[in-house]
Amino acid sequence: MPELTQMTLSEVRKALLDKTVSAAEVTDAALSRIDATEPKVRALLSLQAEEAQAQAKALDASGPDATKPLWGVPLVVKDVLATKGVPTTCGSKILENFRPVYDATAVARLKDAGAILLGKANMDEFAMGSTTENSAYFATKNPWDLERVPGGSSGGSGATVATGQCYGALGTDTGGSIRLPASFCGIVGLKPSYGRVSRFGMVAYGSSLDQIGPMTRSVEDAARLLQVIAGHDERDSTCVNVPVPDYVAALSEKTDLKGLTIGLPAEYWDKGLAPEVAEACATAIKTAEALGAKTVPVALKLSQYAIATYYIIAVAEASSNLARFDGVRYGHRTKAPENLLDMYVKSRSEGFGDEVQRRIILGTYVLSSGYYDAYYHKAAQVRRLIRQDFEAALSQCDVLAGPVCPTTAFKVGEMTSDPLQMYLMDIFTISTNLAGLPGMSLPVGLGRESGMPVGLQLTGRAFGEAALLQTAQVLEKNVCATGSPTL
Amino acid sequence: MSISPEEVAKVARLARLDLSQDTIGQYAAQLDGILDYMDKLSELDTSSVEPMYTPVDQVSVMRDDVVKKDYARADILKNAPETDGAFFIVPRIV
Numbered sequence: 001m002p003e004l005t006q007m008t009l010s011e012v013r014k015a016l017l018d019k020t021v022s023a024a025e026v027t028d029a030a031l032s033r034i035d036a037t038e039p040k041v042r043a044l045l046s047l048q049a050e051e052a053q054a055q056a057k058a059l060d061a062s063g064p065d066a067t068k069p070l071w072g073v074p075l076v077v078k079d080v081l082a083t084k085g086v087p088t089t090c091g092s093k094i095l096e097n098f099r100p101v102y103d104a105t106a107v108a109r110l111k112d113a114g115a116i117l118l119g120k121a122n123m124d125e126f127a128m129g130s131t132t133e134n135s136a137y138f139a140t141k142n143p144w145d146l147e148r149v150p151g152g153s154s155g156g157s158g159a160t161v162a163t164g165q166c167y168g169a170l171g172t173d174t175g176g177s178i179r180l181p182a183s184f185c186g187i188v189g190l191k192p193s194y195g196r197v198s199r200f201g202m203v204a205y206g207s208s209l210d211q212i213g214p215m216t217r218s219v220e221d222a223a224r225l226l227q228v229i230a231g232h233d234e235r236d237s238t239c240v241n242v243p244v245p246d247y248v249a250a251l252s253e254k255t256d257l258k259g260l261t262i263g264l265p266a267e268y269w270d271k272g273l274a275p276e277v278a279e280a281c282a283t284a285i286k287t288a289e290a291l292g293a294k295t296v297p298v299a300l301k302l303s304q305y306a307i308a309t310y311y312i313i314a315v316a317e318a319s320s321n322l323a324r325f326d327g328v329r330y331g332h333r334t335k336a337p338e339n340l341l342d343m344y345v346k347s348r349s350e351g352f353g354d355e356v357q358r359r360i361i362l363g364t365y366v367l368s369s370g371y372y373d374a375y376y377h378k379a380a381q382v383r384r385l386i387r388q389d390f391e392a393a394l395s396q397c398d399v400l401a402g403p404v405c406p407t408t409a410f411k412v413g414e415m416t417s418d419p420l421q422m423y424l425m426d427i428f429t430i431s432t433n434l435a436g437l438p439g440m441s442l443p444v445g446l447g448r449e450s451g452m453p454v455g456l457q458l459t460g461r462a463f464g465e466a467a468l469l470q471t472a473q474v475l476e477k478n479v480c481a482t483g484s485p486t487l
Numbered sequence: 488m489s490i491s492p493e494e495v496a497k498v499a500r501l502a503r504l505d506l507s508q509d510t511i512g513q514y515a516a517q518l519d520g521i522l523d524y525m526d527k528l529s530e531l532d533t534s535s536v537e538p539m540y541t542p543v544d545q546v547s548v549m550r551d552d553v554v555k556k557d558y559a560r561a562d563i564l565k566n567a568p569e570t571d572g573a574f575f576i577v578p579r580i581v
Contacts, residue, residue, distance in 0.1 A: 097566075098566055099565070101558050101562045101563060101565075193542075194542040194543060195542070195543045208542065237545075237547070237548040238545075240545065304527070305527060305528055305530075305531065308525040308527050309528065312528075327568060328567070328568075328575050329563075329567055329575055330567060330568075331566075331568075332568075333568035333569070338578075339578050339579075340577055340580055341503075342578075344503045345503050345504065346505060348503050348504055349504050352504075357506070358514060358518070360504060361498050361518065362518055362521065364498045364501050365494070365498045374529075377538055378533060379525075380540055381536040381538045381539075382531055382536075384536055384537060384539035387542070419521065420520055420524060423521075434542075435542065436541075436542020436543065437542075462542070
């Protein structure tokens with residue numbers, strides 16, 4: 001048996017049900033790992049150690065329950081998801097003392113499935129960032145190399161899973177915020193199709209782009225977490241009532257890739273890739289071909305417009321969503337305001353960080369009278385063209401494959417000075433959110449130069465998560481293993 | 488299109504944000520670069536394209552109009568910066 005904290009979610013679940021280990025032992029092992037590694041990695045904004053231990057004890061007292069898919073499994077959730085009675089800060093000072101009165105639907109479903117929630121993961125403030133340096137509290141480090149960033153905005157979720165502090169985490173993805181940290185931290189990350197997972201209780205950034213998804217150490221683990229959180233919820237009208245397939249069962253259907261056609265978008269492979277990223281991803285594609293997959297070149301001609309489109313729509317929606325922070329019902333309120341307007345202005349200006357304020361300004365600008373047509377309306381039109389681009393490409397193949405990011409994890413501080421430069425890191429991931437399609441990051445080895453993990457991105461048809469998971473699992477078993485960081 | 492410091496100040500007022508003069512200048516320069524990049528979209532002819540605001544094409548979802556009481560007032564008020572035990576309190580308006 002591997003060391004307890006290095007086991008996958010699927011392995012530890014089996015050990016728990018077989019009574020090889022108790023929920024208390026698994027929880028204590030995770031908490032010890034957190035104690036030993038957290039001073040260096042800083043993945044967690046809050047830890048609910050006592051509650052977790054009490055819950056584990058209660059679970060052990062009643063005994064394993066195989067009908068609960070996550071019975072006794074310790075997990076972490078990103079601090080953008082509401083957790084009843086437990087701090088939910090979104091990485092922002094404006095929500096420093098906020099304790100929700102309800103659980104997000106995804107969190108409630110984890111709890112119903114028997115999971116133990118250990119803590120809340122660090123993130124870029126309101127999910128705005130690609131490095132987790134933009135948290136108002138502290139920066140999370142990459143467990144593979146503490147001088148590098150874990151990616152973002154779900155960098156705390158990525159780092160905690162890669163470090164072995166827990167068996168899986170929930171992240172959220174508006175433009176790549178699950179896939180990028182998964183890629184940088186060498187784990188599996190899945191952004192579901194828009195409408196697959198309820199967003200109820202997720203603090204909104206870009207409501208037409210946001211999705212909650214699993215971040216795990218194996219593809220099977222991702223399938224198990226998605227199984228629990230996916231499905232209709234009457235509390236989110238955008239969460240579609242489409243049947244949820246049995247993702248775990250789907251995994252055992254395939255042992256090779258015969259009959260699968262993989263589309264390789266020229267725009268994702270052509271230029272600007274770090275040689276080590278191109279090499280690792282190309283090797284994975286060769287492996288797929290050796291396993292029977294057919295590859296075809298496809299075009300996503302509008303890729304060059306995706307970042308501009310995305311940042312107009314995302315900031316517009318953000319400026320509207322963040323208008324609710326007014327110092328009245330929850331969150332920070334300035335001391336001794338002169339009047340109501342002064343209270344709004346000072347509470348918001350003191351509570352929001354720099355990048356959040358920049359995006360609110362930009363979002364308000366593109367929605368303002370005189371600029372709405374040129375920016376927001378135009379971007380919404382281009383968004384439809386981008387979706388059509390994807391539909392055409394996916395009519396020629398079953399999944400699309402390319403790198404998650406042009407580089408491996410970069411050094412701390414490297415991207416903080418120029419906001420536009422940071423936005424450009426999302427080049428391969430944001431189109432998926434604009435089109436509402438599922439996207440996945442699969443580790444495909446370490447970069448030859450940096451020694452840091454490389455992620456291959458698989459993109460599928462809307463609600464085609466099962467096909468993505470099947471493809472990823474066959475590849476996972478056949479590409480050279482990425483391993484885990486030594487920390 | 489370019490954005491002037493005066494426009495940044497105006498938008499900040501609309502967004503209920505109080506920016507220092509330094510920040511206004513800094514944002515104007517940064518947003519100028521970002522908007523310049525976004526102007527790339529004007530290369531595309533979209534005159535006949537229906538805008539897409541969400542990936543999910545569904546009409547508004549209706550439910551029965553039934554009163555539900557999910558949360559207790561006292562719990563909701565716990566997160567408020569100032570209350571009188573029954574209501575949120577804000578600075579005097581009139």
